[in-house]
Amino acid sequence: MSSSKRKKPIIGIPQALFYWKNPFFWEEFFKNLGFEVVLSPKTNKEIVEKGVRIADPETCFSVKILFGHLLFLEDRVDSIFIPRLKTKETHSQNLYSKSENILEYCPKFFGIPDVAKILLKTEILTLTLDERKEKLKKSLKIFAKKITKNFRGVDIKGSIEKAFSVANQNEKEREESFSQKMKSEKKKIILISHPYNLYDEYANIGIKKKIERLGGEPIFIDEIPLTSISSLSPRFHWEFGEEIMRKINNILKNYDVAGAIEISAFQCGCDAVLKEFVEREFKKNKIPFLYLMIDEHTGEAGFQTRLEAFFDTLR
Amino acid sequence: MKLTFAYWGNYTLAFNKLIERLGFEYIPPEDTNSTSIKEGAKLSPEMFCLPLKVNIGNYLSAIKNGADTILMWENIGGSCRLRYYWVVQEKTLRDAGYDIKVINLNSRNLFSKLREISKDKIHPLRFLRAILSFFRDIRFIDKLEEKTNYLRPREKNKGDTEKILKMALERFREVRNKKELASLQRDAWNKFSQIKTDRKRMILRLGVIGEVYTISDDKVNFELDKKLGEMGVEVHRELNLVQHLISGFFWKEKMLQKKVNQYLKTTVGGHGRQAIAEMLDYSKKGFDGVIQILPFGCMPEVTVRPILQKISQEKRIPFLSISLDEQTAEAGIQTRLEAFVDLMKSRHTQLKSNHAYNSI
Numbered sequence: 001m002s003s004s005k006r007k008k009p010i011i012g013i014p015q016a017l018f019y020w021k022n023p024f025f026w027e028e029f030f031k032n033l034g035f036e037v038v039l040s041p042k043t044n045k046e047i048v049e050k051g052v053r054i055a056d057p058e059t060c061f062s063v064k065i066l067f068g069h070l071l072f073l074e075d076r077v078d079s080i081f082i083p084r085l086k087t088k089e090t091h092s093q094n095l096y097s098k099s100e101n102i103l104e105y106c107p108k109f110f111g112i113p114d115v116a117k118i119l120l121k122t123e124i125l126t127l128t129l130d131e132r133k134e135k136l137k138k139s140l141k142i143f144a145k146k147i148t149k150n151f152r153g154v155d156i157k158g159s160i161e162k163a164f165s166v167a168n169q170n171e172k173e174r175e176e177s178f179s180q181k182m183k184s185e186k187k188k189i190i191l192i193s194h195p196y197n198l199y200d201e202y203a204n205i206g207i208k209k210k211i212e213r214l215g216g217e218p219i220f221i222d223e224i225p226l227t228s229i230s231s232l233s234p235r236f237h238w239e240f241g242e243e244i245m246r247k248i249n250n251i252l253k254n255y256d257v258a259g260a261i262e263i264s265a266f267q268c269g270c271d272a273v274l275k276e277f278v279e280r281e282f283k284k285n286k287i288p289f290l291y292l293m294i295d296e297h298t299g300e301a302g303f304q305t306r307l308e309a310f311f312d313t314l315r
Numbered sequence: 316m317k318l319t320f321a322y323w324g325n326y327t328l329a330f331n332k333l334i335e336r337l338g339f340e341y342i343p344p345e346d347t348n349s350t351s352i353k354e355g356a357k358l359s360p361e362m363f364c365l366p367l368k369v370n371i372g373n374y375l376s377a378i379k380n381g382a383d384t385i386l387m388w389e390n391i392g393g394s395c396r397l398r399y400y401w402v403v404q405e406k407t408l409r410d411a412g413y414d415i416k417v418i419n420l421n422s423r424n425l426f427s428k429l430r431e432i433s434k435d436k437i438h439p440l441r442f443l444r445a446i447l448s449f450f451r452d453i454r455f456i457d458k459l460e461e462k463t464n465y466l467r468p469r470e471k472n473k474g475d476t477e478k479i480l481k482m483a484l485e486r487f488r489e490v491r492n493k494k495e496l497a498s499l500q501r502d503a504w505n506k507f508s509q510i511k512t513d514r515k516r517m518i519l520r521l522g523v524i525g526e527v528y529t530i531s532d533d534k535v536n537f538e539l540d541k542k543l544g545e546m547g548v549e550v551h552r553e554l555n556l557v558q559h560l561i562s563g564f565f566w567k568e569k570m571l572q573k574k575v576n577q578y579l580k581t582t583v584g585g586h587g588r589q590a591i592a593e594m595l596d597y598s599k600k601g602f603d604g605v606i607q608i609l610p611f612g613c614m615p616e617v618t619v620r621p622i623l624q625k626i627s628q629e630k631r632i633p634f635l636s637i638s639l640d641e642q643t644a645e646a647g648i649q650t651r652l653e654a655f656v657d658l659m660k661s662r663h664t665q666l667k668s669n670h671a672y673n674s675i
Binding site: 280 | 580
């Protein structure tokens, strides 16, 4: 470009799937580096319909939603950001060896940037996060350096730190809201699912509000602090599996809950495994458990009826 | 303790032999059939992939015959659900009221675990010998199937090849050692060479890719090879048990990644990358089509399917994907295969006439 005032490149970030694994982080990261960021809107009917049309019919509902978001961003931005999430380091306080603490994401996350490249025309910006090979911060630094090659005076280290602090702030708020909620007199309902199902109100048909309207206090599984360090059997090699099971252990040991609801996206392969063990934990403790499946055909009325029936079983 | 394990196509015979050579008392799994699949699916978690349900069906009939311990492979390196098969299977059977133990074998504990459960503490040498014989056995089965797939579309009298395959597998049950296996192979190959073939027939070449269990178990995929063979299609399956077992070596993995790098930059678990590499290979070799077979919702295969479709468009090679679950009906598969073979046939003739035209 010839003009001295070069326009900032626009990066599109879909508000789906990986976005909810670390909300606010990526938009903050790119803004700090000097990019303009466009987020796709909250999931809506049109997005779901678009996604269902383009994605593989047998892939999970969450991936279909992601493709809807990607199609929304198509032609509106210079490039779309999709990280390749492979592994993540967790901390189990000497319970497991270092290599055992590196856990995988769902295998569908591995291939999404490649599939998106095939299905979309817009350029896909991707970054592999594989802590088995490289620390998260190092990967981010190298990536930031690469994409800001043509920029002047970018504080890469500062930008990354700032993005982390925003994300941490968000986590702190969640923990505070948890202790607030535990003080409540209402029936406490644990909602177990992946963050991209819990925070996407369209996908989960507004379950949070529905529970509140029925007089319950919904608690998202990721609000629960991760304190329990007892060893699990089986131990999941998926980062969310390990986290969810440990959080359930914590809540069953230390808190009093009325019921639990697990939400699964249709065709989620990992949930097919996880559900067996989540259900077992609650059954063992004689806590009512409801399993809800969401997909593009889920009807609001059916959902409501099942929730109401579930509430009738609560003590 | 009476062991049993899941049925897996013709490989089951080799597994039987392996367990026998290691000195275990065992109940051989019965052939998978539509009833056993249904029974298995009834107990299994609904959202799980088909192989787990089929396995449960196999176990149920073995339990009826007195089995009390199940051997199941635990795929510790892979990213797919196979890793959790053994725990989920044990839970499923116990929840259904069976007092059953599922033993997880993986690449790390294979010897120690088998030694632990054996009465007379398997000697390492005996173990090694059994494994070597096992590889010899599955290599024989693979070769036998390859040969059958080559001859079936060419035979003059329908069913000749099948008869020899059946005979060879039947006699394979009785084979005790290397020498007997060699003589069986010689005999079978001799018989194969006597089959009268029709040299003028148009033969289509087709590659079958996908998930290893569903592509190689003829009871689960409704005798795919046979059906296609009888329609005049020579079926190639590059992925077999031997390939599956050695695909974990790192140089194999490096080579595989190099082949698919243009389309996929990483593993997606299971045989996702293999499917892409094989499809590229088949299109390079000028095959008439590619069929992908997968259990419904198989995570790796579903992830790579858009890529396979892209390759099909780019390289202009017909592609059909068939997902199998407990509700799949044989008639539906038959119709889809027939339509696909028709498509391949017309494309084959067209390409041939174009070629003739161009070379004038």
